[in-house]
Amino acid sequence: MTAYQTVMVGTDGSESSLAAVDRAARLAAVCEAELVIACAYMPMRGHELAQAQDQLGAEAYQVVGSAPAEHTLRIATDRARAQGAMKVRSVAVEDEPVAALVRVARECSADLVVVGNRGLRSLAGRILGSVPADIARKAGLDVLIVHTT
Structure with a gap:
């Protein structure tokens, strides 16, 4: 087996x-692989944004407006470089998370997708599906689900 070329x-x-970003960056550094950091987002504005932020409370970081994709990617890129990743590229994708991440993985010819385990063991995750579980089923390539919670 050869080392991963694109993580x-x-x-x-x-x-x-962001803990998953740290782990992926360390792995990319060891493999001397390119690290692609992807952030999926669905833009909201005005009343819809305020209502979503009010209802989400501590989860409001998921709503563009409270943590725009560009800001999130800048933080993630800085963290990845601090972990030793040398070749880092970031991409913001307007779509729901699973579809966006699977599409980006294919477009960048990723050998490995890294995601955190958040939502994997929750009741909502079991009933509705979770990002890590859905990525593992749909990606069609190696997936590393790291313990981040």
Whole structure:
């Protein structure tokens, strides 16, 4: 087996997803691989944004407006470089997380997708599906689900 050439990681700006970025960056550094950091977002404005932020409370980082994709990617890129990743690229994708991450993984010819385990063991995750579980089923390539919660 050869080393990974392109490692992709998804982030939504949460501490859990940034921990996944750290792990992916360390792995990319060891493999001398390119690290692609992807952030999926669905833009909201005005009343819709305020209502979503009010209802989400501590989860409001997921709403563009409270943590825009560009800001999230800048933080993630800085963290990845601090972990030793040399070749880092970031991409913001307007779509829901699973579809966006699977598409980016294919477009960048990723050998490995790294995601955190947040939502994997929750009741909502079991009923509705979770990003890590759905990525593992749909990516069609190696997926590393790291313990981040």
